[in-house]
Amino acid sequence: MQKKRNFLYVFIILIIVSILLFALSKTSFLDGPKSFVQFVFSPVQSAFFNITHFNQKISQSKDQEIDKTVKIADINKLEGDNKALRDQFETGSEKNPNLIPARIIGEPAFIPGFSYPETFIIDEGKDSGIKEGDAVIYKNIAVGKISKISDFSSVVTLITNSSSSFTAKTMSGSVSGIINGQGGGVIIFDNVLLSENLKIGDLVLTKGDVNTNGIGFPPDLVVGKIKSINKNPSALFQKAEIESPLDFEKLSLVFVLTQ
C-alpha cells in the first residue's frame, strides 16, 4: 500500500512539474537552457546524420541536371526582367537577400532510406540571423521554409510536407496555382483553373510570397517539373503532380535566404 502511495506521489509531483515547464516554455524563459542542450547535442546529431548518409551524395550527372534546370529558370527570369525594364512598368529590383549556408544535422524519417523525410534539422539558428518563415534553397531550387528555430539550430519544413503550401506559376504560360505538399515526397500543383493549359515537362516556379519583413519564398525559385496532369471536366480546378529536380534525401547542405 505504501509502495502504491509512493508511485502516486512521484507521479503527481512529476506531472505538476511537467505542466509548469510547459507553461514556462510558452515564454522565452527557458530558451537559453534549451538552446544550450541543442548546442551540446548538435555534433552528436551531425555524426549520426553523416553515418546514415555516408553513401548518399548527389551524383555528378544529377548535379548537372539540376544546374541545367536552374539555368533554364534563370534565363527566363532575365528575359522577364529585361522586358520589364524596357517597358518601364516594373523596377524588377528587390533587396539583395543574404545566403546563409547550413549543414543538415538531422533528417528524421520513419525508416531511413525507405520513408521520405518531412523535415530537416539544420545547424544554424537565430544566432546567424535566421528567422522563422525564411526560405531554404539549394542552387535556386526551393527546399522548404524554417518552421521552428532556436539560437543554434532550426527545423526546415520541406515543400513535400503536407503542411507546406505556397503560390506558384508555370514558366511557359505563367499559369498560377498553389503548391501543396502531400507527404511522402509528393508535390501537387493545385487550384489551377480548368481553362488554363498545363504541359507535362513544364517548369513550375514560385510566384513569391515575401511579406513586409522579407520572410517567405521570393519569386522565380524552381519548384519542379510537371510530371502528370489530372484534369477532370466535372471538377472546379485541375491539378498536376510536380517532380522536384532535387533528391531531398541526398542533401547535406542547404542555404537559408534572409533579407
Added chain:
Amino acid sequence: MKLFLLFLFLLAVVLEISVTTVPFIFLALLFLTILYRNYWVYVMGFFLGLLLDTLGFRSLGLTSTFFLVFMFLVLAYQAKFEIFTLPFIFISSFLGSFLYLRFFVVQGFPLMESLFSSLIAVCFFVLLRKLSNNNFLDLDKRYG
C-alpha cells in the same frame, strides 16, 4: 551498468530525433515499466521526455506528460491484470505508438508506423521470454 544504460538511452534519443521517427524511447519506457514497476521509471520518463522535447523543438513538458500518463495507466492496469503477456504488449505498444506519433511526429494517420512499432515490441518481448526460459533473466521469479 547503469551508466551504460543511460548512455544507450541518450543515444536512442538522438537517433529518434535525427534519423528515425520510430518511438524507441516510448517502447523502452514501456518495457522498463512492465519489467521493473519502480518509481524511478517515472523519473526516467520525465527527463527523457524533456530531452526529446528540447531536441525535437516541441514545447517542454509535452512528451514528459505523455510518458508519465501512459506509464501510470500501465501500472494501474497491472494492479488488476497480468501485463507481461503478448496481447498486452502488442495492444499497449500499438496504442501508445499511435498516440505518440499522431500527437508529436506525424501528420495524418500513422497506422503502419504504429503497427511496425508494436511488431518491434512483440519481437523484443519474445526475445525476453526466450532469455527468461534459458535462465538468462529472472523474469519468472519476478512474475511468479
